[in-house]
Amino acid sequence: MFRKILIANRGEIACRIIKTARRLGIATVAVYSDADADALHVEMADEAVHIGPPPAAQSYLLIDKIIDACKRTGAEAVHPGYGFLSERAAFATALADANIVFIGPNPRAIEAMGDKIESKKFASKANVSVVPGYLGVIKDGEEAVRIADEIGYPVMLKASAGGGGKGMRVAYKADEVVEGFTRARSEAASSFGDDRVFIEKFIVNPRHIEIQVLGDSYGNVIHLGERECSIQRRNQKVIEEAPSPLLDPATRAAMGAQAVALAKAVDYNSAGTVEFVAGQDKSFYFLEMNTRLQVEHPVTELITGIDLVEQMIRVAAGEPLQIKQEDVKINGWAVESRIYAEDPTRNFLPSIGRLVKYRPPEEKSAGGITVRNDTGVTEGREISIHYDPMIAKLVTHAPDRLTAIQAQADALDRFVIDGIRHNIPFLSSLMMHPRWREARLSTGFIAEEYQGGFVQPEPAGELAHVLAAVATLIDHIGNQRKRRISGQLRNGAPVQFARNRVCLLGDKPFGVTLETQGEALLVRFEGEEGRAHRVTSNWRPGDLLFQGEVDGRPVYVQTKAILNGFELSHQGVSVAARVYTIREAELAALMPKKKDAGISKHLLCPMPGLVKTIDVVEDQEVKAGEALCMV
Numbered sequence: 001m002f003r004k005i006l007i008a009n010r011g012e013i014a015c016r017i018i019k020t021a022r023r024l025g026i027a028t029v030a031v032y033s034d035a036d037a038d039a040l041h042v043e044m045a046d047e048a049v050h051i052g053p054p055p056a057a058q059s060y061l062l063i064d065k066i067i068d069a070c071k072r073t074g075a076e077a078v079h080p081g082y083g084f085l086s087e088r089a090a091f092a093t094a095l096a097d098a099n100i101v102f103i104g105p106n107p108r109a110i111e112a113m114g115d116k117i118e119s120k121k122f123a124s125k126a127n128v129s130v131v132p133g134y135l136g137v138i139k140d141g142e143e144a145v146r147i148a149d150e151i152g153y154p155v156m157l158k159a160s161a162g163g164g165g166k167g168m169r170v171a172y173k174a175d176e177v178v179e180g181f182t183r184a185r186s187e188a189a190s191s192f193g194d195d196r197v198f199i200e201k202f203i204v205n206p207r208h209i210e211i212q213v214l215g216d217s218y219g220n221v222i223h224l225g226e227r228e229c230s231i232q233r234r235n236q237k238v239i240e241e242a243p244s245p246l247l248d249p250a251t252r253a254a255m256g257a258q259a260v261a262l263a264k265a266v267d268y269n270s271a272g273t274v275e276f277v278a279g280q281d282k283s284f285y286f287l288e289m290n291t292r293l294q295v296e297h298p299v300t301e302l303i304t305g306i307d308l309v310e311q312m313i314r315v316a317a318g319e320p321l322q323i324k325q326e327d328v329k330i331n332g333w334a335v336e337s338r339i340y341a342e343d344p345t346r347n348f349l350p351s352i353g354r355l356v357k358y359r360p361p362e363e364k365s366a367g368g369i370t371v372r373n374d375t376g377v378t379e380g381r382e383i384s385i386h387y388d389p390m391i392a393k394l395v396t397h398a399p400d401r402l403t404a405i406q407a408q409a410d411a412l413d414r415f416v417i418d419g420i421r422h423n424i425p426f427l428s429s430l431m432m433h434p435r436w437r438e439a440r441l442s443t444g445f446i447a448e449e450y451q452g453g454f455v456q457p458e459p460a461g462e463l464a465h466v467l468a469a470v471a472t473l474i475d476h477i478g479n480q481r482k483r484r485i486s487g488q489l490r491n492g493a494p495v496q497f498a499r500n501r502v503c504l505l506g507d508k509p510f511g512v513t514l515e516t517q518g519e520a521l522l523v524r525f526e527g528e529e530g531r532a533h534r535v536t537s538n539w540r541p542g543d544l545l546f547q548g549e550v551d552g553r554p555v556y557v558q559t560k561a562i563l564n565g566f567e568l569s570h571q572g573v574s575v576a577a578r579v580y581t582i583r584e585a586e587l588a589a590l591m592p593k594k595k596d597a598g599i600s601k602h603l604l605c606p607m608p609g610l611v612k613t614i615d616v617v618e619d620q621e622v623k624a625g626e627a628l629c630m631v
Contacts, residue, residue: 133200356419429572
């Protein structure tokens with residue numbers, strides 16, 4: 001076993017690798033850029049080496065600097081995580097030349113699976129189901145149309161060297177093929193330096209399912225079941241789960257066997273993922289193979305109990321797999337949400353800044369439910385413009401799918417982030433979506449269900465009444481505190497106060513009557529025969545999270561003080577809540593609404609970035625549509 005390893009990565013994946021290395025008694029070395037000098041992975045590692053300025057091309061992507069850091073610290077092996085250098089065969093080769101072990105597959109496997117055209121050829125030879133298509137180099141749009149006509153529409157045009165959804169176009173007819181080919185080729189050249197494009201049949205209403213494989217250097221390969229990653233936005237995964245609600249045992253075994261066959265065909269010797277596109281009829285076709293650890297690997301770890309990072313390290317150290325295929329058992333269900341620094345209400349534009357508050361839910365296993373949070377940040381640190389804006393991966397595990405989903409929804413409600421915009425409201429909304437809960441999934445889910453983008457829903461129905469009851473209790477607790485300060489409560493004697501209130505959720509009023517029942521508050525809704533909620537909580541003024549019970553059911557609501565009230569966030573809904581006496585409500589209704597200041601003469605950048613050029617000068621008169629600057 002290694003004595004010391006270096007992690008050629010940053011953020012949450014570097015922290016996650018360090019945790020396993022610690023458990024195995026292996027010392028760790030972190031590398032960092034100027035932007036990451038005080039990052040969590042640097043703090044967690046036993047040693048840290050500075051490798052350059054913030055841009056990845058000048059730091060994390062420089063092979064010679066990684067190798068130099070290994071030599072300076074005596075690191076015997078390098079774990080690349082995912083992204084950056086993780087799928088660069090040249091990196092694995094350079095490490096080998098320097099007598100440093102690459103904790104990943106051999107360079108031949110990386111090269112074979114890194115090219116989408118070549119990987120499909122390998123898959124065909126290994127009798128793996130492939131999507132009907134043409135894998136040769138296409139010269140021009142005319143040839144692309146001829147091939148598409150033969151395959152049958154719709155078709156997908158894809159960059160051979162692509163990834164992350166770049167260089168992909170769907171065409172439903174011939175004229176769309178020409179345009180799609182031209183654009184995919186151009187995007188492929190600019191993004192990957194390789195303009196080769198291939199065409200394959202586009203599966204209508206598809207699902208994205210992947211098989212986790214694990215191999216060693218002695219020819220042993222097993223699979224650890226599947227993950228479903230159909231909830232995607234612009235071909236980027238948002239939510240993952242394991243196992244897939246689509247598959248039955250027979251289909252799982254068939255997919256697993258094909259994934260193992262492909263891995264054996266390229267002498268695969270590490271953790272990797274074989275991705276498939278699946279039809280709603282359980283038909284499936286090879287998509288690509290990722291020769292690295294996947295972002296979503298925690299869901300597989302939770303349902304199998306197998307630490308994938310540990311297995312990667314052991315295999316790289318020359319150990320044979322100790323796990324047989326018959327040893328792999330699927331236990332329960334796991335769901336993962338990717339939490340990003342982005343604004344879902346503004347087309348998911350990235351957000352940067354300081355994490356003024358960062359209070360994730362407690363990681364624990366209790367009552368059959370596990371909550372895990374893989375993160376690379378802490379409160380007070382900054383999210384910069386230089387790297388992927390992922391803040392954390394929140395994972396829940398439970399005996400069944402719906403329980404795991406509800407556990408995820410509750411954990412998202414308990415996840416407090418302030419100082420930047422984030423996508424937790426969107427993720428919470430997804431968790432409560434009926435179609436998601438019913439497992440009626442496809443890769444078009446988000447585009448179909450959120451056609452106008454994500455809009456914060458208004459509280460309605462039972463959810464509105466729960467929020468009104470919570471707001472009323474928060475106001476009641478605040479009023480009790482004020483009475484103690486003012487001396488209205490003397491010697492513990494009860495004080496008389498108005499029991500009738502008006503709770504405003506946004507502009508919607510709810511007439512309520514308060515009744516104290518020991519430590520609980522019974523909130524009755526006027527004009528709604530019999531509707532009442534019994535609310536209890538130990539919430540105190542200043543708490544960012546309301547944790548309590550409504551009618552005996554646990555409820556978690558994020559609270560943020562605003563003028564005369566609170567902003568409440570729960571299950572993807574955020575609303576301004578204010579509780580008034582009857583007279584206060586009458587007067588508040590007469591107050592004029594404050595108008596936003598005009599910004600017509602200002603230019604607001606839609607997202608954080610670096611200004612590259614300024615195309616105007618001071619005092620210049622400009623017209624609508626004229627270029628002002630490039631960001």
